[in-house]
Amino acid sequence: MAEVPAADxxxxxxxxxxxxxxxxxxxxxxxxxxxxxxRSEVKPTWCPGCGDFGVLAALQRAxxxxxxxxxxxxxxxxxxxxxxxxxxxxxxxxxxxxxxxxPAAQGVKxxxxxxxxxxxxxDGDGFAIGGGHVPHAVRRNQDITYIVMDNQVYGLTKGQxxxxxxxxxxxxxxxxxxxxxxPYEGVLEGQLNILAxxxxxxxxxxxxxxxxxxxxxxxxxxxxxxxPGFAFVHAMSPCxxxxxxxxxxxxxxxxxxxxxxxxxxxxxxxxxxEEVGDGVFHSGVFxxxxxxxxxxxxxxxxxxxxxxxxxxxxxxxxxxx
Amino acid sequence: xxxxxxxxxxxGENGEGVLTVGDVLAEALARSGLxxxxxxxxxxxxxxxxxxxxxxxxxxxxxxxxxxxxILMVWNQENYDIHxxxxxxxxxxxxxxxxxxxxESLALTQIGVPLQTITKTVxxxxxxxxxxxxxxxxxxxxxxxxxxxxxxxxxRWGRRKEFLESNINALxxxxxxxxxxxxxxxxxxxxxxxxxxxxxxxxxxDALCMGALAAGCRYYAGYPITPASDVMETLAKAMPRVGGxxxxxxxxxxxxxxxxxxxxxxAKVMTATxxxxxxxxxxxxxxxTMEEIPLVVVDVQRGGxxxxxxxxxxxxxxxxxxxxxxxxxxxxxxAATNTEDCFYTAVKAFNLAEKxxxxxxxxxxxxxxxRAQVMSRxxxxxxxxxxxxxxxLNGSVTPEEFDRYEMTEDFVSxxxxxxxxxxxxxxxxxxxxxxxxxxxxxxxxxRMTEKRHQKIESAVNEPGFVQRYGAEDAQLGLIGWGSSEGxxxxxxxxxxxxxxxxxxxxxKMLHPLPEKEARAFIESIPVVSxxxxxxxxxxxxxxxxxxxxxxxxxxxxTGLPFKAGDIEEYIEGVLQYG
Numbered sequence: 012m013a014e015v016p017a018a019d020x021x022x023x024x025x026x027x028x029x030x031x032x033x034x035x036x037x038x039x040x041x042x043x044x045x046x047x048x049x050r051s052e053v054k055p056t057w058c059p060g061c062g063d064f065g066v067l068a069a070l071q072r073a074x075x076x077x078x079x080x081x082x083x084x085x086x087x088x089x090x091x092x093x094x095x096x097x098x099x100x101x102x103x104x105x106x107x108x109x110x111x112x113x114p115a116a117q118g119v120k121x122x123x124x125x126x127x128x129x130x131x132x133x134d135g136d137g138f139a140i141g142g143g144h145v146p147h148a149v150r151r152n153q154d155i156t157y158i159v160m161d162n163q164v165y166g167l168t169k170g171q172x173x174x175x176x177x178x179x180x181x182x183x184x185x186x187x188x189x190x191x192x193x194p195y196e197g198v199l200e201g202q203l204n205i206l207a208x209x210x211x212x213x214x215x216x217x218x219x220x221x222x223x224x225x226x227x228x229x230x231x232x233x234x235x236x237x238x239p240g241f242a243f244v245h246a247m248s249p250c251x252x253x254x255x256x257x258x259x260x261x262x263x264x265x266x267x268x269x270x271x272x273x274x275x276x277x278x279x280x281x282x283x284x285e286e287v288g289d290g291v292f293h294s295g296v297f298x299x300x301x302x303x304x305x306x307x308x309x310x311x312x313x314x315x316x317x318x319x320x321x322x323x324x325x326x327x328x329x330x331x332x
Numbered sequence: 333x334x335x336x337x338x339x340x341x342x343x344g345e346n347g348e349g350v351l352t353v354g355d356v357l358a359e360a361l362a363r364s365g366l367x368x369x370x371x372x373x374x375x376x377x378x379x380x381x382x383x384x385x386x387x388x389x390x391x392x393x394x395x396x397x398x399x400x401x402x403i404l405m406v407w408n409q410e411n412y413d414i415h416x417x418x419x420x421x422x423x424x425x426x427x428x429x430x431x432x433x434x435x436e437s438l439a440l441t442q443i444g445v446p447l448q449t450i451t452k453t454v455x456x457x458x459x460x461x462x463x464x465x466x467x468x469x470x471x472x473x474x475x476x477x478x479x480x481x482x483x484x485x486x487x488r489w490g491r492r493k494e495f496l497e498s499n500i501n502a503l504x505x506x507x508x509x510x511x512x513x514x515x516x517x518x519x520x521x522x523x524x525x526x527x528x529x530x531x532x533x534x535x536x537x538d539a540l541c542m543g544a545l546a547a548g549c550r551y552y553a554g555y556p557i558t559p560a561s562d563v564m565e566t567l568a569k570a571m572p573r574v575g576g577x578x579x580x581x582x583x584x585x586x587x588x589x590x591x592x593x594x595x596x597x598x599a600k601v602m603t604a605t606x607x608x609x610x611x612x613x614x615x616x617x618x619x620x621t622m623e624e625i626p627l628v629v630v631d632v633q634r635g636g637x638x639x640x641x642x643x644x645x646x647x648x649x650x651x652x653x654x655x656x657x658x659x660x661x662x663x664x665x666x667a668a669t670n671t672e673d674c675f676y677t678a679v680k681a682f683n684l685a686e687k688x689x690x691x692x693x694x695x696x697x698x699x700x701x702x703r704a705q706v707m708s709r710x711x712x713x714x715x716x717x718x719x720x721x722x723x724x725l726n727g728s729v730t731p732e733e734f735d736r737y738e739m740t741e742d743f744v745s746x747x748x749x750x751x752x753x754x755x756x757x758x759x760x761x762x763x764x765x766x767x768x769x770x771x772x773x774x775x776x777x778x779r780m781t782e783k784r785h786q787k788i789e790s791a792v793n794e795p796g797f798v799q800r801y802g803a804e805d806a807q808l809g810l811i812g813w814g815s816s817e818g819x820x821x822x823x824x825x826x827x828x829x830x831x832x833x834x835x836x837x838x839x840k841m842l843h844p845l846p847e848k849e850a851r852a853f854i855e856s857i858p859v860v861s862x863x864x865x866x867x868x869x870x871x872x873x874x875x876x877x878x879x880x881x882x883x884x885x886x887x888x889x890t891g892l893p894f895k896a897g898d899i900e901e902y903i904e905g906v907l908q909y910g
Contacts (some may be wrong), residue, residue, distance in 0.1 A: 054453075064705045081731075081756050082750065082754050082756060084750075084756075085596070087593065098769075103757065104666070104761050105596050106758055106760035107616070108615050108616055111586070112588075114593065115593035117579070118553065118592060118593025119593040119594065119597055120593075120690075121551060121577045122550075122594035122598070123593075123597040123599075125751055126597065134614035142518065144582060147582040147586070151579075169759045171692050236691055246893075309572075309577065313575060317575070320574040321574050321575045322570075322574055324574070327573060328529075330539060331534045331542075332531070
């Protein structure tokens, strides 16, 4: 907290900070870590072919490229297939209740800004039950990377429609499970445009990536990790069991234009809105700008609240004398 | 010399400034070496409605809000009608004759003071009406003008120089009026400005905040809710001064999960809420139990259910605090009894949370949290702080070998902290084994359920959470918990003095239940009654269920705190008529 210097921007540069125990038996201060170093002893429980395997590997690769000490990494998740991800990574993990990965991650980061904090979850966890937390995580702009594994379906509960399921008959035709919940006319509710929402909330980093494009995904997640502020990564990750979108998504994914200006929020919103009608998904960084983080602003608060020396509890009690 | 014991009530339209009169009077009397106990009763709305503030003043510590009134000051007819029935036969009513008609048939001393007219025509600043009212009261108490003048200068009315002159003038007009009209209640309250900082004037919420900070709390997340918002507001100012973080979250669910996240890294964390917020936190409380994460949740109880009565007091969240969970999620539930105790119980709440790696619910209530009392300044060098059990730093145990939920003798396992210990693990709300790996086997669930329960049950041996008072050979025993302690003990003293054989057992720990003490008390006394501010007798039901005993109950559900007189009457009733 206060005694710790603002480290929001430091994590990408020195992999061994904060080295309280860097000489311990298990730390690897010199060797460059590889993807394997982030693989835990627990084998993923996902269905064969699940897009989340791709996200897991991409995240592990991004962590390895930054040589982050597993001791300094916390992966926070809620409930759902994707919520199981922290178990499979060799790092600290905090698996909380449904929809609350973001508040938990913010508590972790606020209490120890030196940690690399990653929140992960699905479209239901993040935009149905947990949807109320997203704008506030964006407002606080803590240095947290939030990876939403969007398969447009509830997988762990076996195939109900989610907030990002396409409306009407479209999903019904492609899904083996959707007829359970929407057997007549498909989903009646409109489809949330998750990416556009997050851009409009004012997020400082918004990107999309596809689990079938491994290299690209590791790069995008890495950029999210490097971004000093709240980074939102929309990781499209198909569910082959309940709503198999591999084929249509492979066709509809395309990179953002070469000359894409990541500094133009209005254009980013336009793109996120228009691509739906065009039936395409763009991958890459839609928007990025660097704003002061919550941790940065706290330093100003501390400067005003106590200056050089923190108050004693006795001094605080003087106001009641 | 008779003991000083005066109960003074000021009542008027909410938003008119009556509360300020009470606050300044209480602070001024407290700074003059006297003990005070305030009591406010106001509507939940910002403006409008009848509101009242009450100050009970004694020369020894005050334990309850006071019974019938010695002095009632009312500013209008509505408040006259509401409160005049509570004045003692020997008491005095001060009313504004231009705003209300006094009931001449009452055998009370009733003094008309045209507060509104004097303010309008003589003082000419409506803002100073409350200073005038204050002056009438201090003059009636026999406090010399010079002392009252110092009180005003040192109060919020003296903070801004440009208003000080008009405020002192208003005070002077009060003394002139009392003098010219020959008003003399025969009171000579001795005041002497005490310098030094040995005594503090605090509300329960203030004391609780200071206790939390003294215990090492450096992260707070919360969402506004009456009557717990003061905690967040006090900490918003204090927390940054000690280098901590205060986060106002988007709801109570975020508040508790963010707190869990912060505690996961090793921070001492707290969130405070009231009933509706505690309802929202229930799921995450189970998570903290499952992941064995220390956490302090303060519940400032108010009248329920639903939105209920946000500004009224009740002890009706006990069931929720103890039992509110899906599955079986044991946690520690403790309750504070008075302002000073709020400080020390907050410290204990953190110590218990850290020692047992568990959520601790600290129950307060609206009346306890918002009334002001005088307390001795805590000696911080005497405050014991407990640290969380952690693995050895630089130890050679690899994460693969390390058991986060190792079965230890006391069922508490060393907890590694990210950024500090290499033994990283995944804390999960799913059932798990010692190694924190997910495990739904019968064996794992049996072992871990036992670990979670045994750990909490052993906290019952912590000292200082249950206390017996009164006669050894009592015919009637009263059981109370939390903030009803004060009125129960005052009633106990009064009835003991009258020769009744009565005893009391006060609980500050509610879960785990100090069963041994409860059983010994209940079995040694012919009639035992549980005194609490709820309709169903939540603590009585809980005791009956655990101990298989039969208990009497004394419950009130007015939304107001117990008066010592209520309990005194109850004791006399039971012992005289059975």
